[in-house]
Amino acid sequence: MSASESVTVDSDTYWPADVDAEEAIVTNWFVQPGTQVQEGDLLGEIQVEKVAIEVTATTTGEVTALLVDEDAAFERGEPLLSIAPRTDE
Amino acid sequence: MERMYEDMVTARRYEERLQEEYLEGKQPSFDISAGPIPGELHLAAGHEASGVGVCHHLTDDDTVTAPHRPHHIAIAKGVDLKRMTAEIFGRKTGLAKAKGGHMHLYDSDAGFACSGIIAEGCPPAVGAGLAAKKRNSDAVAVAFLGEGAIDQGAFFESLNFASVHELPVVFVIEDNDWAISMPKERVTDVSDGSQRAGGFEMPGQRVDTDDAVAIYEAAGKAIARARDGNGPTLLEVQVHRRMGHFMGDPQTYRSEDDVADAQTRDSIERLKSDLRDHGATSNDLTAIETAAADRVDEAIAWAKDQPAPSPDDAYTDVFTSPPRGVADQAEAPSQGGDD
Amino acid sequence: MSQQDVAERELTMSRAMTDAIAHEMRADEDVFYMGEDVADYGGIFDSTQGLLDEFGRDRIMDVPISETAYVGAAVGAAMEGMRPIAELMFVDFFGVGMDQIYNFMAKNTYMSGGEVSVPMVLTAGVGGTYNDAAQHSQTLYGTFAHLPGMKVVVPSTAYDAKGLMHNAIRDDDPVVYLFHKRLMGIGWMPAPDGPKTPVPDDPYVLPFGEADVKREGSDVTIVTLGLHVHRALTAAEQLATDGISAEVVDLRSLVPLDTETILDSVRKTGNLLVVDEDYRSYGVTSEVIARVAEHDPSLVTSVDRLAVPDVPIPYAREMEDEVIPDATDIVASIESMDL
Numbered sequence: 001m002s003a004s005e006s007v008t009v010d011s012d013t014y015w016p017a018d019v020d021a022e023e024a025i026v027t028n029w030f031v032q033p034g035t036q037v038q039e040g041d042l043l044g045e046i047q048v049e050k051v052a053i054e055v056t057a058t059t060t061g062e063v064t065a066l067l068v069d070e071d072a073a074f075e076r077g078e079p080l081l082s083i084a085p086r087t088d089e
Numbered sequence: 090m091e092r093m094y095e096d097m098v099t100a101r102r103y104e105e106r107l108q109e110e111y112l113e114g115k116q117p118s119f120d121i122s123a124g125p126i127p128g129e130l131h132l133a134a135g136h137e138a139s140g141v142g143v144c145h146h147l148t149d150d151d152t153v154t155a156p157h158r159p160h161h162i163a164i165a166k167g168v169d170l171k172r173m174t175a176e177i178f179g180r181k182t183g184l185a186k187a188k189g190g191h192m193h194l195y196d197s198d199a200g201f202a203c204s205g206i207i208a209e210g211c212p213p214a215v216g217a218g219l220a221a222k223k224r225n226s227d228a229v230a231v232a233f234l235g236e237g238a239i240d241q242g243a244f245f246e247s248l249n250f251a252s253v254h255e256l257p258v259v260f261v262i263e264d265n266d267w268a269i270s271m272p273k274e275r276v277t278d279v280s281d282g283s284q285r286a287g288g289f290e291m292p293g294q295r296v297d298t299d300d301a302v303a304i305y306e307a308a309g310k311a312i313a314r315a316r317d318g319n320g321p322t323l324l325e326v327q328v329h330r331r332m333g334h335f336m337g338d339p340q341t342y343r344s345e346d347d348v349a350d351a352q353t354r355d356s357i358e359r360l361k362s363d364l365r366d367h368g369a370t371s372n373d374l375t376a377i378e379t380a381a382a383d384r385v386d387e388a389i390a391w392a393k394d395q396p397a398p399s400p401d402d403a404y405t406d407v408f409t410s411p412p413r414g415v416a417d418q419a420e421a422p423s424q425g426g427d428d
Numbered sequence: 429m430s431q432q433d434v435a436e437r438e439l440t441m442s443r444a445m446t447d448a449i450a451h452e453m454r455a456d457e458d459v460f461y462m463g464e465d466v467a468d469y470g471g472i473f474d475s476t477q478g479l480l481d482e483f484g485r486d487r488i489m490d491v492p493i494s495e496t497a498y499v500g501a502a503v504g505a506a507m508e509g510m511r512p513i514a515e516l517m518f519v520d521f522f523g524v525g526m527d528q529i530y531n532f533m534a535k536n537t538y539m540s541g542g543e544v545s546v547p548m549v550l551t552a553g554v555g556g557t558y559n560d561a562a563q564h565s566q567t568l569y570g571t572f573a574h575l576p577g578m579k580v581v582v583p584s585t586a587y588d589a590k591g592l593m594h595n596a597i598r599d600d601d602p603v604v605y606l607f608h609k610r611l612m613g614i615g616w617m618p619a620p621d622g623p624k625t626p627v628p629d630d631p632y633v634l635p636f637g638e639a640d641v642k643r644e645g646s647d648v649t650i651v652t653l654g655l656h657v658h659r660a661l662t663a664a665e666q667l668a669t670d671g672i673s674a675e676v677v678d679l680r681s682l683v684p685l686d687t688e689t690i691l692d693s694v695r696k697t698g699n700l701l702v703v704d705e706d707y708r709s710y711g712v713t714s715e716v717i718a719r720v721a722e723h724d725p726s727l728v729t730s731v732d733r734l735a736v737p738d739v740p741i742p743y744a745r746e747m748e749d750e751v752i753p754d755a756t757d758i759v760a761s762i763e764s765m766d767l
Contacts, residue, residue, distance in 0.1 A: 027615045028624065030438045041437070047615040071618065152508065186541030195540035202507070202536075202544070209527050212500020219501050220508035223460070223486070230504070243527070246497030253492065406542035407577055409600040412637050412684035 006064045008079035014046060014053050015076055022076045024048040026068045031081075035063045043081065061085040090364055091377065093145060093301050097137035097357050099381040100161035103170075104132040104332070106385055107160075107177070111336050119337045125393065127179045128190055131158040135331035138356035139263045140165035142296075142304025142326065143231060146312045152200045152217035152230045154210035157192045158263075159203035162233055168196040174388045180395035187398045188406060208234055208241035211260065215247045218256035218321075229257040229315040236325070237268025239282045248289040248323065257315035259308070262325040269334040270342035286323035295325040299356045302363060329354050436626035440613025442474035444586035444627045448593035449476070449513065451631050453483055456511060459597060462489040462498055463515030463551075472517055473553045473609045495525025499550065503533045506548040511597060519552035519606060520566050533602045534577030547600045549593075550578075555608040555655055555705060556752055558617055562740035565748075567654065569704065570711030572604045573682040579603045579636055580682040584611065584657035587625045588680055591634030598633065608654045622658035637684035641693070645675035647767050648730075649693040651716050652703040653679040656753065660703055663758035672762060682712065687719050691727070694720055699730040701761055703753055708735040730765040734758060 011024070029044040031037060037057040044055045061083045068074045068081075107130065114124040121129070133140075136158065144153065144165035155162040163173055169184065176183025177191045184194055192205035204210050214232035221228040238244055239262060251258040262282045266273050279285065286293025292314075296307050304326050311322035329351040333340045340348065361374060405411075439447065453459045460483075461476055467490040470477040480488045491498040495516065502514035516522055522529060529550065536546050556565030572580045579601055583589035589607065596603040611623040642657055643664050650660045657678045664674040677693050679686065694700050700720060702713040713733035720728060734753040742748055 027618065028440055028613055030440075030443075030624075032438075035437060037437075042443075045440075045613075045615070050616070052615045152504075154504075184541065185539060185543060188541045189539040193539040195536070195543050197507075197544055202540075204532065206527050206531055209496075209500065209532065212497050212528055213504030213507065213532060215497060216501035216504020216506070216512075217508050218504075220505040220510050223505075223510065242524075243496045243500065246492070246494040247500070249492055250494060250497040250501060407538050408579070409537055409542070409545040409547075412579065 006082040006084045007059060008067070008082045009055070009058055010077065011046070011074060011080050012077045013058065014055055016048060016051055016053065019048050019051065021049050023073055024076070025073045026070050026080070027052065029066055029070050031063045033063055033065055037061065037063060037083065046080070055080060057083065059083055059085045090302065090360065090367065091369070093141040093305065094357075094360050094364055094374070095377050095381055096141045096145075096165045097301065097360060098378050099385060100137045100140060100164045101134055101357055102382050102385045103160055103164065104134040106389055108132060108332065108336060110389065115337070121337065126177060126191075130191055130336040131334065132332050132336065133158045133161040135265065135329040135351060135356075136161050136263055138299055138301035138304050138360070139233075139261065139326045139328050142301050143259070143261055143308040145305065146309055147200070147229070147231065149198060149200050150226070150228045152214065152228070153202075153233065154214040154231075155201070155203035155233045156207065156210055156235055156238065157203065157205045158235070159194060163194060163196070163201055163203070166199050166201045168194065168199045168201050170384065170388045171391045174392035175395045178392045178395070179397070180392060181398040181402070182395045186402065186406065208238035208243040210234065211243050211247035212250075215251050215256060215258055218251060218258040219254065221257055222254070227257075227316045229259065229312055231259045231261060231312075233261050233263060235268065236262055236264040236266070236273055236282055237271065237276065238262070239285060240277055248286070248291065248321070251321040252289045252291045255318070255320040257318070258321040259311045259315055260321065260323045261308070262323070263328050264325055265328050265330040267330055267334065267343070281325060283323050283325040291321050291323055293323040293325070295327075297327050299327050299329060299354050299359070301356055301360045328356070438624050439586045439627040440619070441583065441586045441589045441607065441623045442477060442612040442614070444590040445475060445593050445607065446477055446479055447627065448590045448631065449597070450479060450482060452594065452597040453479075453487060458510040459513070460487040460489065460510070461513045461515070462491050462502060464491060464493060464517045466490060466515060471515070473607070473612050474614050475515060475551060475553070475607065475612075495521055496528055499525040500528035500532065502548050502550075503528055503536070503546055506546045507536065507544050511547050513549040513551060513597065516550065516552035518564050519554045519568050520563050522552070522568065522571075530575045530577075534575060537601065538577055545600045546602045549596045549603050549605055551605045551607065553609045554606045555610055556741050556748060557610050557655070559743060559745060559748055561743040565741040567606065567608075567706045569606065569653065569682055569706040572606070573712065573715070577602070578683065580606065581636060581680060582606045582608075582653045582682060583680065584608075584654055584678050585623050585625045586627050588634060588640070588678075590627055591632050592680065594631050595633045595636060599636070606654070610655050611658075620658045622661060634680070636681045637686050638681065639686035639689040640678045640680055641675060641689070642678045643674070643676040645673040645697065647673045647697055648699040648701060648762050648765065649675050649677060649690070649697045650701050650703060650758065651677045651679065651690055651693075653682070653712070654705060656703045656705055659753070659755045660758055662755040663762070666755065666759050667762060670763070672767065674762065685715070685719070687723070690716060690720065691723055694727050698728060699765055699767055700728045700732070701758065701765070702733045703758060704733070704735040705752060706735060707738050708733070709738050711735065730767065732761050732765065734761055
């Protein structure tokens, strides 16, 4: 099956509404490049201030790259990972 | 009432006979290691009204936990008397294969368990109530405790837990005035333990009269309340302790008057006189008493005829699904070389 | 190990635990979880994250700060055939409910001669390394392993955690499941690399009494558990650069204890270091060494142990770091052995 262009997953998607902070860290990745995921699958966790947020897949496909390392900080809006979407047979 | 009388007389006879059996070989000087009944023995002569007054509202599906003075409650709850007696005599065919003894009698068919840590029977009774509520059954749980138990943390925690979760539990305090040698007023501030319910949004009631019928009425209300899903109740019932705390207790702390007074307050005599008022004849009553005595004697004779456990039995029944290792401790440790 | 064509999904240890719990709760109405702050908070150490949404307050129950009552209630409910999981927020809190744990949960099966089972799980957060001082940092592995009647397991990875949890819930005996706070993968207490592993979606059971060789080696055996599995692995990496090949044996299960795997390893290496985060005297390190010695003391040339010394765990970082062994201590201990 050929993958179409990778789609990046943007950290802004997961930012909690009432939090002012513009920086967060990735606390855990549960996938790596090559992991097959379904839309809604748990990919990892980020922590914004004291709040832990789940990062779930916005699309079905294959993880192509983790763009922020575990335990590393990132700014709101930065992309977190990329997924090559797959149209399921 | 006749059924109550029957169980009361059975319980009284049972305790008297056990006392005889227990003291065998222990006189003139009390040696706890001598005689046919191992360990300590806490007899409930004088408590009979409480056992029948409460338990005669219960079925096998209802769960009762009792403290270390349990025989009258076990009898009223329908525990297998022969196997209970065998357990007390430390025989292999006892309720717990002689691993529990008189303070740890378990009969799941009859919904009964007792234990020897003061007040700690309350939390598991609360748990049985919790299970009943989760399963939407109308079973209730009853925790018996002595008046000396109402100062223990487990008691307060259990009242709170049962109350906040509205569980079908009835707590029954058997007040016999004495916690071993400590009279009630020396250790507790309240003369009526049922008042402690007030701190827990739960009704409390005390029955003062050491009267089986009065206890039956009060217990009936509490148990119905629980069955209807309206939550727990705290009852306190006055009973009296006709014998020492445990067999061998010289009761030097008790005045002679107090002991004599206990002897006069006999709930069995009271019920007997009630039955007469309701038309029971001497023959009727004697028939019940004789049947009770026979049943007790038969149970004791049967128990004494049962085989002793073997020493190796000590290693089994630690777990329901035994892992390796525990039973291995019965074997000599292996020495040297490769396995 | 076979090559994986497709990268597998990994989970933190806490998610692996809740994965197993959720599966068992879906499969069996009788399974429920009770503890302090387990509902909305999801457990202080993430032990019930996400479960409230699926199962509701009836089955993910917040309880009052009342260990005697709620652990005892779990015992009572288990004796009625339910399968509760009761949580001690910190294992250090066992003290306030210990009677229900070691005298009731652990002994009811035996004291009833095998008549009753107590199919419950007692989970507890254990461990230090984050300066929570003496009353909130203990592991107490030895205390629970020492007292008869309870199975005791200690996972060190997500994979192990899920398999052990499935088994713990399904087992008909009381299982004490001790999860190390630092291994859970909590945002505010980051885990080392190591506990987060691939975890199969489907349920699976890890048997009790099976240790796991987490790293093979030939010069020295390190027997350990919990957090110190990861510290030992770090030490082994360091030792390898010094030409020392260390084998790391993760006990996973204290009761039952896998003596065979320990013996197999020391037979191979001839040298033993036991590393424990519990107090030194009369605990896990003593037990492992004793088992080797009673089997065949000639199997080992060098023997040493690292544990928390017999002091309460201190507050200040310098002191806590001093008393809890780390990878550097493990390396130092082995390098001073005559291998």
